[in-house]
Amino acid sequence: MPGMWWAVGAIVLVGLVSTYLVWTAGRVERLHARAQSAARALDAHLLRRAAAAAVLAERRYGVELYAAARIALDAHPDEREAAENDLTRQLRAVQLDPVDPDCEAVVAASRRLALARQVHTDLVRDARAVRGRTLVRLLRMGRGREWPRYFDIDDPILTVPADVPTG
Amino acid sequence: MRIGIVCPYSFDVPGGVQNHVMDLAEALIALGHEVSVLAPADEDSPLPSYVVPAGRAVPLPYNGSVARIAFGPVSTARVRRWITRGDFDVLHVHEPLTLSLSLLAVLSARGPVVATFHTAMTRSRALAAAQGVLQIVLERITARIAVSALARKVQVEHMDGGAVEIPNGVAVAKFAHAEPLPGWPGECGPGTGGTLGFLGRFTEPRKGFSVLRDAFVDLAPSRPGLRLLVAGPGDPDDLFGQFPAGLRDRVTFLGLVSEEEKARMLRSVHLYVAPNTGGESFGMILTEALAAGTTVVASDLDAFRRVLDGGRAGRLFATGDPVALRDALVDLLDDAAARATLTDCGDQVVASYDWPVVARRVLEVYAAAIEATDGRVIDEEWVGPG
Numbered sequence: 150m151p152g153m154w155w156a157v158g159a160i161v162l163v164g165l166v167s168t169y170l171v172w173t174a175g176r177v178e179r180l181h182a183r184a185q186s187a188a189r190a191l192d193a194h195l196l197r198r199a200a201a202a203a204v205l206a207e208r209r210y211g212v213e214l215y216a217a218a219r220i221a222l223d224a225h226p227d228e229r230e231a232a233e234n235d236l237t238r239q240l241r242a243v244q245l246d247p248v249d250p251d252c253e254a255v256v257a258a259s260r261r262l263a264l265a266r267q268v269h270t271d272l273v274r275d276a277r278a279v280r281g282r283t284l285v286r287l288l289r290m291g292r293g294r295e296w297p298r299y300f301d302i303d304d305p306i307l308t309v310p311a312d313v314p315t316g
Numbered sequence: 317m318r319i320g321i322v323c324p325y326s327f328d329v330p331g332g333v334q335n336h337v338m339d340l341a342e343a344l345i346a347l348g349h350e351v352s353v354l355a356p357a358d359e360d361s362p363l364p365s366y367v368v369p370a371g372r373a374v375p376l377p378y379n380g381s382v383a384r385i386a387f388g389p390v391s392t393a394r395v396r397r398w399i400t401r402g403d404f405d406v407l408h409v410h411e412p413l414t415l416s417l418s419l420l421a422v423l424s425a426r427g428p429v430v431a432t433f434h435t436a437m438t439r440s441r442a443l444a445a446a447q448g449v450l451q452i453v454l455e456r457i458t459a460r461i462a463v464s465a466l467a468r469k470v471q472v473e474h475m476d477g478g479a480v481e482i483p484n485g486v487a488v489a490k491f492a493h494a495e496p497l498p499g500w501p502g503e504c505g506p507g508t509g510g511t512l513g514f515l516g517r518f519t520e521p522r523k524g525f526s527v528l529r530d531a532f533v534d535l536a537p538s539r540p541g542l543r544l545l546v547a548g549p550g551d552p553d554d555l556f557g558q559f560p561a562g563l564r565d566r567v568t569f570l571g572l573v574s575e576e577e578k579a580r581m582l583r584s585v586h587l588y589v590a591p592n593t594g595g596e597s598f599g600m601i602l603t604e605a606l607a608a609g610t611t612v613v614a615s616d617l618d619a620f621r622r623v624l625d626g627g628r629a630g631r632l633f634a635t636g637d638p639v640a641l642r643d644a645l646v647d648l649l650d651d652a653a654a655r656a657t658l659t660d661c662g663d664q665v666v667a668s669y670d671w672p673v674v675a676r677r678v679l680e681v682y683a684a685a686i687e688a689t690d691g692r693v694i695d696e697e698w699v700g701p702g
Contacts, residue, residue, distance in 0.1 A: 183688065191687050249654070262599035264459070264480060267459070267684075268458060268688045269688065270478060271459075278455075279455070
């Protein structure tokens with residue numbers, strides 16, 4: 150009975166296609182959720198760095214650095230990238246003292262921020278790549294979620310004079 | 317932190333990745349973390365207590381060399397069981413793009429995954445053909461580490477992603493306190509004596525042994541007491557055959573050496589020479605020689621220049637030029653003060669490669685991966701000095 154084999158073949162095919170679709174939908178969901186988590190972590194590290202910079206500025210470097218830190222803390226989402234870059238520039242302009250614990254805190258916060266930025270960029274790229282696939286777009290998977298956005302800032306890593314890490 | 321590390325290659329055979337994994341695991345344990353290492357190995361082979369054997373590895377030709385790996389349904393089941401039992405905060409896989417336990421672990425993982433890329437291999441043809449599969453593996457990785465600038469460049473250009481560059485660590489204490497071989501390094505003064513060292517496959521052209529040989533043959537007749545200590549895999553006849561009969565008694569060959577013997581060998585020479593003509597992505601041996609407190613003379617390759625801090629921590633000479641090498645050797649053998657200046661700077665440089673320092677940087681990447689997975693920030697105490 151050749152007709153039955155057609156039916157079996159069709160059922161298997163439908164099964165495979167739907168497995169693939171379910172798997173792809175799960176993948177889209179997972180990558181978006183992860184990009185969102187990374188964005189929250191990045192946000193937290195930006196706040197930490199700005200807070201550490203404000204503490205340091207109050208004590209030693211004065212009004213310009215303090216203003217940059219405040220602006221970064223209060224920035225509207227549209228202006229945040231520029232404000233963070235400005236804070237990075239201000240931090241690079243001052244002479245950081247490697248033995249001062251407040252300076253140390255700013256340097257450490259910047260290092261953690263650099264890692265968070267790197268990871269966030271990678272995860273956003275992954276999520277956007279899968280979102281852009283033809284099948285995903287056609288079936289409008291991931292609707293209800295915004296396209297993950299890059300956060301485009303300069304590398305915030307700071308180099309301290311006499312950069313000898315203390316173990 | 318509970319850390320699961322996956323090593324793709326068997327501990328039965330020594331290798332750069334295996335050493336890296338063991339040193340990293342020990343450094344993390346010393347910092348107070350719980351570490352479990354999954355690696356292919358026989359159940360009954362002697363292993364450190366933190367290693368979980370995943371069964372015997374089979375030799376498989378890969379990318380021009382033979383890799384001993386474990387792959388297949390049995391290995392998959394073991395990897396899954398290890399991950400479930402381990403309940404790790406973070407999973408750290410090495411070389412995840414080889415057909416290995418690492419790849420299986422990435423595909424089985426649920427939580428944050430950190431991957432370290434060691435080789436600077438460009439995408440192999442097999443991988444290029446399987447671009448879709450590659451993407452599925454890569455997108456399960458949360459954070460990537462490259463051990464050299466070159467490995468990082470490959471990540472950026474061929475795999476569409478950034479990577480944090482964290483160099484290979486070196487167990488400074490092991491090298492700094494190794495006992496020199498009896499009778500070495502011997503005398504070294506102006507115009508006389510001195511011992512040169514070379515470690516590696518002397519038959520491989522890009523290791524540049526012929527450059528060192530030419531410089532040695534040129535210099536030895538006019539410098540009594542100059543000796544050469546060679547270690548590495550190879551046939552002694554191939555080595556001694558390269559030297560004129562009169563000079564052969566001034567060359568000593570150790571053969572293939574263990575890690576401990578390597579440290580002793582590096583402590584047994586006045587100058588360690590790295591005459592490589594290319595193909596080095598990092599220059600691990602240079603950091604080891606610096607850790608041993610030995611003066612380094614190296615060819616002017618990008619990787620070496622970076623490790624030697626542009627020439628402040630060791631002498632660089634024009635790559636592939638035996639005359640330039642000979643001149644550098646004469647200068648340094650005659651001048652103990654110049655050697656001391658270089659090794660002092662070498663001590664500073666190598667401090668940033670010491671495993672405890674490197675392990676803390678790796679911990680920061682773990683923290684970043686965990687944070688990016690659940691969106692909350694980990695307190696400093698997790699990664700701070702401890």
